Amino acid sequence: MTASRLTTGGSAIDRSRPIRFSFDGTNVEGFAGDTIASALMANDIAVVGRSFKYHRPRGIWGAGVEEPNALVDVGGPRATPNTRATTEPARDGLVAKSVNATPSALADRNAFLDRFSRFIPAAFYYKTFMWPDWHMFEPRIRAMAGLGEVDKGWTSPGSADQINHHCDVLVVGAGPAGLAAAKLAAGASLSITLVDDQQKPGGSLGHRAGEIDGKPAAIWIDETIAELAAGGHLILPSTTAFGIYDHNLVGLNQRHFDGRRDTLWRVRPRQIVLATGAIERPLPFANNDLPCILSADAALAYLRRHAVLVGRRIVVATNNDSAYEVAEAVAEAGADVTLVDIRRDGMPATKARLVKGRALAAANGKLRVEGVTLDDGARLDADCVLVSGGWTPTIHLFGQAKGKLAWSEARAAFLPGDPVDGIAVAGAAAGAVSLSEVFAGSQNAVASLGQAKVVTPRSTGVEATGGIVAAWPAPGSKGRIWIDYQNDVTVKDVELAARENFVSVEHLKRYTTLGMATDQGKTSNLPGLALMAGITGRTVPEVGTTTYRPPFTPVPLASFAGARAGELMAPVRRLPLENIHRADGAVFQEYGGWLRPAHYGGRDADADRTIQDEARRARQSVALFDGSTLGKIEVIGPRAAEFVDFLYYNTMSTLKPGHCRYGFMLSENGVVFDDGVLVRLDEHRFVVSCSSSHVTAVHARLEEWRQDRFGRGAVYIHNATAEMATLTVSGPNARKLLETLDFGLSLDDAGLPHMATGHGNYGGDEVRIARVSFTGDRSYEISIRADRAEPLWAHLRQAGQAFDAVVIGLEALMILRAEKGFIVIGKDTDGTTLPHDLGVEGPRAKRRTEFVGRRSLFTEEASRDNRLQLVGLTVPQGDAPLPTGAHGIKRSGGRLRSQGFVTSSYQSPALGRPIALGLIERGAARHGEAIEIQHLGKVSTATIAAPCAFDPAGDRLHA
């Protein structure tokens, strides 16, 4: 035994609640309040993982979010891969497994890789496996690398909550700086939100010495938190502020330990106080990645919080004052301690043996530390090495907010530079060391927000000092010195990058992968760029830092997704009669955002037969169709006629009240944007009946032109699409069926001719009936209040029995319209189709008034004589329908050239042969011509024809 649990102490653990969990199949015992890491350490489990590339044995380095080594996959119902053992609470029954190690971290079968490490420098894989193809080698290389694995037995515990929150001051970090800032801001009558990533507040005060206002730190923390809670302020423990976004929106991820998903908070504070502390850096010496080498501060945290003494014979290596408190504390707890300080004029020590002016040259040992060699060659026995290479202020959030950093030679660190609006930095994050400095910083951070009615806390105990002499990794060092533990980047890799001229810090990062691991280089970035500075003869600020980006620590994707999953990912729009259709056996599909019946009955293999049957019966007698999704956007006002003239390609102002006209809307580049029927209800009132999937876009476009060209008083636009259901009755017996219901208006050709609209009444509700046809047969579209559609639909169905009426879904309607050569915009057209490509030339030639897209119809491109034009394509009876998307081809000189493509293709039950529509080069002038059609290498022949294949004279409209 080297590391062990002491019999007393430990502020975080509850000895009355023992727990037991498994790590790599071994039983681990601990107490409630342990992290996985503290429990592993208490059980003297030194090797907890394998490095990413070389499979080096790795132990626990830190006690917090900066941990580069101790990643574990947590299994079971709350399975999470790549969890930091240092921040994950241990709990009874938990199953944890080391990452990138088979079968276990201690006996990893890929450990042999480390013996070849000198042949595997940075970029080795990319340089070596280029021939013949990297992808040939990639699967095996990837299998040896990588981190955690997703638990395939995982089931979703539901979606994550997302909360929007506002407050005056958001304080990030509940250490001494954050607590003081919160206390002062609360005293100025501001609303506070205080967040901390630990379960318990206090930050460094949880394990570092301190006395505040004459009280022990622990008492002061409890009192301050109680005071804030009593004041109604929001305190969020186990919550990480992971990002600052535009206009100071702060993202928080709150953890729960009761099985619930994390909660995402979007906070918009007036002022942000970053009291995020600092992270201890490693020191450079050979084999500095061996297990049982850890951050000195972490060792103190394990001692004071978890009563774990990390070793028996401990060497503490430092370049600064902060390690002295650690050395004294572990010596006090019973360890034999040697403190090696690279400075000649360090501080005095009482309980630890002091070696001044010396540094560590190497750590010795295979699977864990067995001793160290000093730079004078002296060897010391040790079972544990504690390291303090100085402190890197946690200024990630400040950097994300585009805050500029300023290099401090005295602190050997980047500190926050020029202030950013709405953001103050306090405490160790701003370079403060003693509690007096910390509290002064907190006071400054909130001073501008208002007059605090409470007194600034006062440090009354021994004050920490910040003496440091920088000890960066040096070029040409002997042995293998790790910079980035998780991604296996050594001094030699950085030197290689410099030799190959990747000297910019962003290039260094990408070439060596320094700082690109899941820890994002929290311990490694500064040493890495300081080394690059040394190699290239620049200063550290000249090299600079890489860009800070969110998230500060990994955030589950579930937090960002929130409720937007499954059905709520992209919610469909639903028909008022959906449940009725469902009861009728409708098979639903999503069409342009709407959930609509594709066909009624006939699933899977029977679907095609059902669709054919619906389309055939529709032509025989009468079909009922729910067309409620059709756009119904009303344009009302004194300039409504002028407005629709401008919006449509076709002249609409000549339309008589009570009539309808089919037309195109173009984009300003001339391309057909939508088609549909415009209904004129009276002189100043129109209804734009646009495509179902285009309602929102057409509405937005109408509003844009209304506001930007016509003015608010000229027209008023109202989208009534969802207010009205539209039920369509189509077929030779449509009129006869409808005449069995009494709408109070004449439905014959004299009373309601094709392309006319009239008003009737059904069950006391007004109905609008339009003679408009998308099938080519006599059709009536009946629009009624959506909430009154159900009895009318039932009535139509019941009356339809006498006529052998068929209810059809959208798929059959698609066949019927294609038989007639009626297009669907976006299916039979693309982003280059102009109206005259569809055979509608009149307005272009004749219109004298302005309309959207007009000028674009007179360009060289628009007048090109080889444009793709809408055609029908016929194939011999007995052939299969052409594949949609197949290309019409032309052969010239042994080469194939596309001449356009098939846009719609179906088997037509009415014609007993396949039909198709397509966009074909010069197609309008080529009717009767044969064309080769190619799809996936298969070539067939079709004949170009007019788009309309069924009832070209249109007699059935009046039948």
Add this chain to the structure above:
Amino acid sequence: MQLFPCPFCGPRDETEFHYGGDAGNVRPDGADVPIERWADYLYLRGNPKGTAREIWVHMSCGEFFVMERDTVKHEVLSSTALGGEHAA
């Protein structure tokens, strides 16, 4: 996430807005507009570094408005309804 001030509704998250183009990109009418002028109107954008005047629409209320903002600092300088009757 930026906060944009709708002249009618006040400050709202940027996700509630759609960009509508450069303000002042006046549409030239007529079938005989010089093609270069028409191409400018259709395709050429200022993309200024610094202060930009832009048309935006607040989709929650449907109103278009002019917003001046700094494209570098992401600072919103002004926001005015089309026609100028509302400002925020």
